[in-house]
Amino acid sequence: MVMQFVDSLVPTVRRALCDDLANVRKAAALTFDRLHSTIGSRAMQEILPPLLEQLSEGGASAAAALDGLQQVMAIRSRDVLPFLVPKLTTRPVNSRALAQLSSVAGEALNRHLSRILQALVETVEEAFGTESEDDELSNSRLLVLSVNDDLGVQCIIEELLACFKHQHPGRRRAAADLLHTFCSQSGVDYLTHVPTLMRGLLRLFNDPDQSVLIKAWEALSAVTKTLSPPDQLSHIGHLRQAVRFISDDVSGGLLPGFCIPKKGIAPVLPILREGILNGPPELKEQAACTLGEVISLTSTEALKPSVVPITGPLIRILGDRFGWNVKVALLETLRILIIKVGVVLKPFLPQLQTTFIKALHDSNRAVRLRASAALQRLVVLHTRVDPLFTELHNGVKNIDDQSIRETILQALRGVLLGAGKKMGEAVRKTLSTTLIALLGTPEDSIRLAAGACVGVFCCVAPVEEITALMQTHILVDDPIAEWTLRHGQALVLNETASEGAATLKEAGLWDSVVTCALQHAKADRLPICMAGVRTLGHIWSHSSQVSEPVPTSVVTALNTALGHSSGEIRVEAARSMRLAAKASPLSDDLLVAIVPALLTNAKEKSSPAKLASDQTLVSVLRLREGTGVLQGIVSRLGGSTGQLLNDVHRKSLARIAQSPEEDEDDGFVDDFSGQ
Numbered sequence: 286m287v288m289q290f291v292d293s294l295v296p297t298v299r300r301a302l303c304d305d306l307a308n309v310r311k312a313a314a315l316t317f318d319r320l321h322s323t324i325g326s327r328a329m330q331e332i333l334p335p336l337l338e339q340l341s342e343g344g345a346s347a348a349a350a351l352d353g354l355q356q357v358m359a360i361r362s363r364d365v366l367p368f369l370v371p372k373l374t375t376r377p378v379n380s381r382a383l384a385q386l387s388s389v390a391g392e393a394l395n396r397h398l399s400r401i402l403q404a405l406v407e408t409v410e411e412a413f414g415t416e417s418e419d420d421e422l423s424n425s426r427l428l429v430l431s432v433n434d435d436l437g438v439q440c441i442i443e444e445l446l447a448c449f450k451h452q453h454p455g456r457r458r459a460a461a462d463l464l465h466t467f468c469s470q471s472g473v474d475y476l477t478h479v480p481t482l483m484r485g486l487l488r489l490f491n492d493p494d495q496s497v498l499i500k501a502w503e504a505l506s507a508v509t510k511t512l513s514p515p516d517q518l519s520h521i522g523h524l525r526q527a528v529r530f531i532s533d534d535v536s537g538g539l540l541p542g543f544c545i546p547k548k549g550i551a552p553v554l555p556i557l558r559e560g561i562l563n564g565p566p567e568l569k570e571q572a573a574c575t576l577g578e579v580i581s582l583t584s585t586e587a588l589k590p591s592v593v594p595i596t597g598p599l600i601r602i603l604g605d606r607f608g609w610n611v612k613v614a615l616l617e618t619l620r621i622l623i624i625k626v627g628v629v630l631k632p633f634l635p636q637l638q639t640t641f642i643k644a645l646h647d648s649n650r651a652v653r654l655r656a657s658a659a660l661q662r663l664v665v666l667h668t669r670v671d672p673l674f675t676e677l678h679n680g681v682k683n684i685d686d687q688s689i690r691e692t693i694l695q696a697l698r699g700v701l702l703g704a705g706k707k708m709g710e711a712v713r714k715t716l717s718t719t720l721i722a723l724l725g726t727p728e729d730s731i732r733l734a735a736g737a738c739v740g741v742f743c744c745v746a747p748v749e750e751i752t753a754l755m756q757t758h759i760l761v762d763d764p765i766a767e768w769t770l771r772h773g774q775a776l777v778l779n780e781t782a783s784e785g786a787a788t789l790k791e792a793g794l795w796d797s798v799v800t801c802a803l804q805h806a807k808a809d810r811l812p813i814c815m816a817g818v819r820t821l822g823h824i825w826s827h828s829s830q831v832s833e834p835v836p837t838s839v840v841t842a843l844n845t846a847l848g849h850s851s852g853e854i855r856v857e858a859a860r861s862m863r864l865a866a867k868a869s870p871l872s873d874d875l876l877v878a879i880v881p882a883l884l885t886n887a888k889e890k891s892s893p894a895k896l897a898s899d900q901t902l903v904s905v906l907r908l909r910e911g912t913g914v915l916q917g918i919v920s921r922l923g924g925s926t927g928q929l930l931n932d933v934h935r936k937s938l939a940r941i942a943q944s945p946e947e948d949e950d951d952g953f954v955d956d957f958s959g960q
Contacts, residue, residue: 294320299332302353303339303346310349314356329368333357337372337382351385358386362393370397374404380424387428395436401428402444406463410455425459426466433473441467442478446485454494461489461500469507476516480523482508487527490542491534498542505542506552517559521568524556525575532582540582549587550579554594561598566611569602573614577621588626595622596633603640609649616644616655623662630666637663642676645693646684653692661699670704671712678716687728694723694734698741702784705745713750717742721758724773729812736773740780744788752792755781760797762804768813775805775816782823799824799836806842815857818846822861829869840878847882852894855886859897866905876905876918881926887933899937900947908934908942 298320301313320328339350358365373383383401387394394401405425412421429441445467448460468475468482475482486508489501512520531540543550557579560572576595580588588595596619603615619637623630630637641663644656664670677700680693701708708716720742723735739759743751759777778798781789789795802824805817821839828835846858862879865871871879883905886898902908906915915934919927 298328299335302332302336302357303350304353305345305349307352310353311356313353314360317357318360326368329365333365333368334372337369351382354382354386355389359389362390366390366393366397370400374400378404378408380405380408380421380428384424384427384431387431390431392434392436394432395434395440398432398437398440399444402441402463406445406448406456406459409459409462410453413455413458422462425463426470429463429467430471432467433471438471438473438475439478442475442482446481449485449489454492454497457489457492458494458497458500461486461497461504465500465504465507468504468511476512479508479512479516479520480527483520483523483527484530487531487542490540491531492541498545499548502542502545502548502552509552509556512556514559514563517556518564518568521556521560521564521572521575524553525571525578528553528575528578528582532578535582538581539584543579543582544584544587546586547590549589549591550583551591553579554591558594558598561602561615566608569607570611570614573599573611573618577614577618580618580621580625583625585625585627585629588622589629592622592626592629596630596637600633600636600640603644609647609652612644612647612649612652613655616641616652616659620655620659620662623659623666628666630663634663634666638673642680645680645696646689650688650692653689654695657692657696657699660696661703664700664704667704667707670700670707671709673700673704674708674712674716678712678719681723682719687731691730691734694731694738698734698738701738701741701745705741708745713742713746717746717750717754721754724758724777725767725770726773727769732769732773733776736776737780739773740777741784743777743781744785748788748792751788752794755789755792755794755797760794760801762801768810771805771808772810772812772816775802775808775813775820778802778805779816779820779823782820782827786823786827799839803838803842806846811851811853814846814849814851814854818843818854818857818861822857822864825861825865826868829865829871832869835865835875840875844879844882847879847886847898852892855894856897859883859886859894859901863897863901863904866901866907870907871905873917873921876914877921879905880918880922880930884926884929884933887937888929899933899941902933903938903941904946906938908938909946 294316298313298316301309302317304310304313317328317332333354336350336354339346354369358369369386373379373386383405387401405421405428409418409421409425412418432438432441442464445460445464448456451457451460464482464486483505486501486505489497490505492498492501509517554576557572557576560568561576564572580595599615599619599622603612603619619640623637638660641656641660645653645660647653647656664673667673674697677693677697681690681697684690684693717739720735720739723731724739726732726735739754743755743759746754759774761774762771778801782798782802786795789798798820802817802820805813806821808814808817821843825835825839825843828839843858843861846854846861849855849858862883880902883898883902886892886894887902889895906918908915912934915930919930921927922930
């Protein structure tokens with residue numbers, strides 16, 4: 286029966302769907318549903334296209350047509366969507382119609398959501414900076430907020446995150462804006478997607494476009510604000526993974542998204558604070574390490590608003606009884622923070638100093654070393670340093686535990702480097718007396734640390750005090766003195782030549798230091814000999830840096846040390862020459878003098894001395910820059926020595942030259958760098 290009246294029913298339903306009265310449109314939608322059940326797709330093909338055309342006309346008729354389509358969608362979305370979506374997503378995209386119709390589509394929308402989102406994101410991208418920008422954004426936001434089922438949520442997150450990889454910043458910005466809207470206003474549960482969101486948004490924190498950075502920052506902030514304290518704890522591991530992943534791609538050491546003025550690290554700080562304050566020990570450690578990594582990626586200006594929220598929890602938890610690994614992580618984070626913000630931490634100076642001094646007396650060596658490194662950074666902020674030096678001096682003098690005394694001495698060395706010149710005369714006098722008395726101690730670790738401290742002291746004290754101390758206690762190479770005292774004196778010379786060569790020259794002591802170091806390098810006791818060889822390396826390095834001739838006696842002594850019976854001495858001699866080459870390229874005459882001795886070690890089959898000599902040959906011959914120097918020296922050496930150099934180059938030096946130069950510890954300052 287219906288088929289007889291189809292030709293008249295179709296236009297009637299079509300007109301009714303865009304009638305001025307809402308009740309008529311609603312009834313027409315029910316009629317459309319029955320008509321579609323009878324005549325199938327013909328109903329859509331003959332009724333819906335005119336309504337779509339009417340949408341572009343604007344005014345009341347367009348609004349009525351849109352409502353009519355919504356009424357149809359509400360009843361038969363599963364059948365109508367496949368027909369409408371291709372038409373609505375064809376340019377020019379009618380974002381208002383898409384948003385309105387999608388809002389009533391229900392779960393049937395999921396199958397088409399990917400295509401719709403792509404069309405909307407492109408439309409928003411094109412509208413930026415135009416009069417239609419607000420309207421397009423509003424329509425697109427309406428669509429993403431209409432999705433509330435699990436599959437739809439997953440689709441929205443995946444599609445928008447995929448847009449973050451697009452080459453055009455406008456596309457990335459549009460996706461980040463919509464993701465921010467979804468995460469902050471939708472009210473749906475997307476907790477299982479938080480790890481993915483963290484990774485995707487933090488990756489966008491490295492975007493070169495400032496507007497993209499701001500949208501990404503707002504989106505991540507919206508995500509983290511929805512997390513309850515237990516949820517924050519459960520996502521610390523995910524956050525750390527995301528930070529580590531993006532840090533590998535950061536150029537210049539700073540992550541732009543963390544460096545936005547007045548915004549900084551606010552999106553991630555609450556999670557890390559919760560972990561530090563209320564997490565179990567393993568999460569406290571993980572949160573502190575992550576916070577340190579985040580601080581390293583953030584500019585000083587952007588960190589300033591977060592200094593108080595960061596510093597308070599770190600100090601508080603350090604005062605509690607937690608394991609050494611937690612303390613190490615907290616101390617390292619504080620050290621990084623001090624390096625970053627410096628004087629901004631002045632209000633915390635008393636608490637930080639007390640915290641670090643307490644940690645210096647911890648039973649765990651790793652904790653003590655971290656406290657020492659942090660204290661070295663903190664002392665630069667001090668204007669009155671005498672109380673700190675007095676406290677450290679008392680620790681050195683009165684502590685019974687030798688391992689703790691050693692690390693206090695290491696801390697003292699760092700503090701002397703950072704603020705020794707601010708020290709008062711009375712404190713200098715008592716401190717130097719105690720340190721000099723430790724130079725001959727039988728405890729190796731204490732002697733090493735005390736020698737480093739006296740050496741630095743001789744770099745920061747007034748010249749007249751340095752001269753008196755050196756002439757009375759250090760530049761005295763008495764062969765019948767206890768070897769431990771001679772070793773302590775050699776350690777002092779090594780440190781002063783490394784850190785204060787200019788001061789030694791100002792005091793008129795440089796020639797005496799060279800003479801004494803030459804004597805130490807010939808000593809029978811290996812520790813004294815090794816310290817002397819190291820000192821000669823610093824003397825050579827300084828001479829090269831200031832363009833002065835290297836004393837022939839120094840070159841001869843190091844050449845002799847390359848043939849020492851002890852492999853350790855041969856290694857130190859090679860490394861000393863490598864240090865000199867780093868300071869300044871060596872002349873051909875110097876190369877001709879030292880290469881044969883290095884080749885003697887390099888032709889060994891396998892030993893630490895061979896490895897050290899190979900690496901030194903690569904450095905002094907500048908093989909990473911080419912073989913020009915090598916060929917010149919081969920020609921100068923000639924004969925069997927030149928041939929041997931070519932053979933060693935072919936067998937090992939060429940391979941080493943292909944790898945990056947190792948930034949290894951040069952072995953001249955041991956554990957006392959405080960870095």
